[in-house]
Amino acid sequence: MKARDLRELTTDELMQRVQEWKRKLLNLRFQLATGQLTNTAEITKTKRDIARALTILRERGVRHG
DSSP states (O other), X not given: OOHHHHHTSOHHHHHHHHHHXXXXXXXXXXXXXXXXXXXXXXXXXXXXXXXXXXXXXXXXXXXXX
8 A cells, every 4th residue: 555545544544454454464474384375475565564554653643552
C-alpha cells in the first residue's frame, strides 16, 4: 500500500492495519518454514507496509507497541 493512501486513514484504522499485517507476516513465516510459501516476496512487501504505517503513526505522535 502506498504511503499516500495510508495518510488518508485515521489513526485507529492505521493501528488496525498494522495489527492485520503483523498477523499476516506471522502466517507467511509459518508458511515459509513449512515449505508452503511460493511467493517469498510477499514477506518483504508486508514488512514494508508495516514500516510505512508505523512511520506515519510516529509522524502523528502516536506511540504504537
